[in-house]
Amino acid sequence: MTKQFHDNALSGETLDQLFNEARSYNGWLDKDVSDDRIRAIYDLLKMAPTSANMQPARIVWVKSPEAKAKLAELVMEANQPKVLGAPVTAIVGYDIDFHEELPWLFPHTDAKSWFEGDEAGREQGAFRNSSLQGAYLMLAARALGLDCGPMSGFDNAAVDKAFFADAPRHRSNFICSIGYGDPASIFERSPRPDFDKFNRIA
Numbered sequence: 623m624t625k626q627f628h629d630n631a632l633s634g635e636t637l638d639q640l641f642n643e644a645r646s647y648n649g650w651l652d653k654d655v656s657d658d659r660i661r662a663i664y665d666l667l668k669m670a671p672t673s674a675n676m677q678p679a680r681i682v683w684v685k686s687p688e689a690k691a692k693l694a695e696l697v698m699e700a701n702q703p704k705v706l707g708a709p710v711t712a713i714v715g716y717d718i719d720f721h722e723e724l725p726w727l728f729p730h731t732d733a734k735s736w737f738e739g740d741e742a743g744r745e746q747g748a749f750r751n752s753s754l755q756g757a758y759l760m761l762a763a764r765a766l767g768l769d770c771g772p773m774s775g776f777d778n779a780a781v782d783k784a785f786f787a788d789a790p791r792h793r794s795n796f797i798c799s800i801g802y803g804d805p806a807s808i809f810e811r812s813p814r815p816d817f818d819k820f821n822r823i824a
């Protein structure tokens with residue numbers, strides 16, 4: 623249980639739901655996640671910050687049996703049941719040409735010009751900020767009462783070909799199954815470091 627601070631902090635119960643008690647699930651209860659709930663996850667995650675509001679995440683929500691079967695073929699064997707058994711698996715990708723959208727996403731200034739001709743910089747920015755958006759996705763899903771199972775054990779190039787064929791400038795980052803986690807499917811919690819182990823206040 624997180625120490626309580628008496629300002630605008632969320633309740634200990636809420637922090638437990640988002641962090642302390644939340645786990646990465648490997649197996650899923652047979653319970654649907656509605657399209658409305660999926661849209662609600664996006665409507666929360668898009669509000670969290672990205673550099674110059676670039677919003678580089680491009681997400682495919684794999685929900686139909688056909689799409690799940692297609693994705694499961696492209697993940698590590700150990701991850702296959704984690705995709706096939708989940709109500710939905712989000713492919714969190716990013717658009718290398720996100721800057722084309724900046725005129726309306728960041729209208730205060732000509733941010734598009736900062737990225738023109740700098741593909742390496744765009745790749746770095748898109749990967750960094752889509753990773754953030756993937757983290758926001760997990761916290762949004764948890765906030766909405768769902769569980770997550772993130773995975774990077776898959777063939778990115780094959781997933782890009784299968785799911786971003788009509789958008790050759792989109793690349794997959796990681797995937798995340800979402801649903802109602804089966805408590806029987808998780809291991810004991812792995813250790814977490816104390817503050818002093820990896821932090822210092824300078």
Ligand SMILES: Cc1cc2nc3c(=O)[nH]c(=O)nc-3n(C[C@H](O)[C@H](O)[C@H](O)COP(=O)(O)O)c2cc1C
Nearest residue numbers: 644645646647701772773774775776796808811812
């Ligand atoms: C980016 C990322 C990639 C991961 N890849 C895999 C994976 O391919 N297969 C898997 O079973 N778990 C994967 N995990 C799950 C982690 O092992 C898990 O989140 C971590 O051990 C913490 O577990 P806990 O949340 O239950 O404490 C991944 C997690 C993240 C964040």
